[in-house]
Amino acid sequence: MSEKKAYTQAHGTGKYDKATGLLGKYDNVRRFWEDQITGIFLRPALNNLVEEKRRRLERIRILDLGCGSGEGYDLLMDVTTKDPAIYEYITSAITQDMLQEYVGVDINEDLLRQAEEYYGHLPKTRFVQGDLSNGLTPELTEKPPFDVYFTSFGTFSHFHDHQSVKIIADICKHAPERAIFMCDWLGRYSYEWQDLWHHPLDKEYFMDYRISYIYPEEERDKVDVASFPLRLITRDEIIKIIDQASKESGTKIKPLKFFDRSIYIGRHMDTGEYNANCPKLRLPANSLFEGYVRTDLESLLVDYVPRSGFDHLNNFFEMFFMSCNTLVQYTISLLSNYDSKKNNLNDIPEILPYYPVPLKEAMEAMRRVIEGVGWVPWGDVRANVIEPHLGYSLRKLEADLQPGTGVGHGLVGIFEIRK
Ligand SMILES: C[S@@+](CC[C@H](N)C(=O)[O-])C[C@H]1O[C@@H](n2cnc3c(N)ncnc32)[C@H](O)[C@@H]1O
Known part of the structure; x- marks a missing residue:
């Protein structure tokens, strides 16, 4: 009995799960390439923010919008202050003592349950259910503001542009004097979906997206994989959304960095569903x-x-x-x-x-x-x-x-x- 309790306890921490390695959501590329590259681009902004908060004797509050299973927590807490030299310990940009609270919000109960299972035991994490399609929910705006408003892995592609404008304008109104905001869409011109490139730029374009890549190749045809619409976007289109949100909220939003994530190894390179010429990379x-x-x-x-x-x-x-x-x-x-x-x-x-x-x-x-x-x-x-x-x-x-x-x-x- 005691061993069952010990294994159940270990499983409950979320730290006993197998990283998926060669296939699946949390594969090696996600952990060692995509999450890391995101951290490298976020690093300068996080370093500046932490330094300023430290000077003000304050700690960092993070809101992860569309948090899914809560993996944004690891992504953010693993960002390092620099590429460490060979003899140094890796130092986190946001050390545990500098975190006041990480709040994850998502519409999906199953993913939130998984997030609770993985991260719920950590005393500074909190997960709430909420639909962001009409902007930040009252449950979020009634609480103190956040220093980092974070989204990852295409969350903004779930929304029409007017909804994105509303979410960003709400963030601007809710934010303190200074905050970082990261928004994440799917790129319009990935080689993975070359067959979709011709859609005109003067209209919002939503692709029919399938999470078929999590199945091994031999199983993909046998599973009836659900599809859902996701907005494909360019930098110019994002700038229009940001300008609109800035106008509606009366707040200055300064772009710090735009980056393309996964040009070489996008998830659909291997499925070839939107471009049969893709190599299985x-x-x-x-x-x-x-x-x-x-x-x-x-x-x-x-x-x-x-x-x-x-x-x-x-x-x-x-x-x-x-x-x-x-x-x-x-x-x-x-x-x-x-x-x-x-x-x-x-x-x-x-x-x-x-x-x-x-x-x-x-x-x-x-x-x-x-x-x-x-x-x-x-x-x-x-x-x-x-x-x-x-x-x-x-x-x-x-x-x-x-x-x-x-x-x-x-x-x-x-x-x-x-x-
Ligand atoms: C591409 S996933 C990203 C999940 C997670 N951030 C990650 O890094 O793996 C997009 C997330 O947005 C959530 N989402 C979609 N529509 C939403 C809405 N209207 N309100 C809140 N969350 C939503 C989905 O449930 C999903 O968890």
């Missing part, structure tokens, strides 16, 4: 981060198929995917040129001077990593060191080469509200 990218699993690196190469009438987008994707391919091919060459008897590289392909700077940096780092660890005969350094490093390097290319205009699965805006 998510699974091999997940495999890069999986310990003791070797990845067929050739499966990371992208044969981009342009869409006529979209020269500007085609030019971007050609440059982006060719840079990724060049890094992958360089890695393959270095691995095949590594002499395991002499413990060195017997041939190093040239890094050409006109390559984009982030690509040159990534290639140079990859060479040094392979030279540095290639000789280690235990612990499968290819699977456990070199492949994750390739994953982080592809992530770096995505972060450094992107325009932040809607060319990824997600388009995120980070703003500062100042009164």
Whole structure:
């Protein structure tokens, strides 16, 4: 009996769950790429906010809108103040003592139950049910204001533009003198849904979205996956929404950063449901981060198929995917040129001077990593060191080469509200 109690207790903490690894909602790419890249872009704003709150002898209050199962809590609390040097402990931007309260709001009871199961035991978390389609609910606005109004993974795509304007205007009215606001939509021009690019920009466009990617490929056709509408958006369209909300609330909203999340590894790359030419990249990218699993690196190469009438987008994707391919091919060459008897590289392909700077940096780092660890005969350094490093390097290319205009699965805006 005591062991049942012990296991039940451990399960109840939410910390006993298996990370889903190669497939599923909380796969490796979500944890090591998407959540991390979001944290890296949020870092400067969070650092400034925490510093100011500390000076005022105040702590941070967070509202997570459309919190689902509450994973925003981990995402935010795991943001670090900087990329730590090798001898440093990783320091959180928001340390536990600086958090006053994290409140998650969502319409879905099942997800809220899961959030309670995962995070409800933490004393500073609270989850409430609420429908945000008419703006912030009274239950939220009657309470003290928040310093961070956060959304993640496409939550704003659930709303029509006039609803988004109302939510943002309500946030502006509720916010204190200074707050950060992050809004997250689906990008209009992800390669995953190239078949939908032609929809005119002068109208709000909602795609029929299916969460089919959580099923293994062989099961996808057998399941009747429900579809629901999600708004695809560009940066210019977001700016219009923000301007309108600013006008309606009489508040200044300063854009700090726009970023495209998941250009290379959007969820629907593997399903091909909205573009049959998509390479199945998510699974091999997940495999890069999986310990003791070797990845067929050739499966990371992208044969981009342009869409006529979209020269500007085609030019971007050609440059982006060719840079990724060049890094992958360089890695393959270095691995095949590594002499395991002499413990060195017997041939190093040239890094050409006109390559984009982030690509040159990534290639140079990859060479040094392979030279540095290639000789280690235990612990499968290819699977456990070199492949994750390739994953982080592809992530770096995505972060450094992107325009932040809607060319990824997600388009995120980070703003500062100042009164
Ligand atoms: C794409 S999910 C994001 C979930 C979570 N933030 C995450 O990072 O995984 C969008 C969330 O918005 C919630 N949502 C949709 N419409 C809503 C509404 N009208 N009011 C409140 N939440 C809503 C959904 O239930 C879902 O949990």
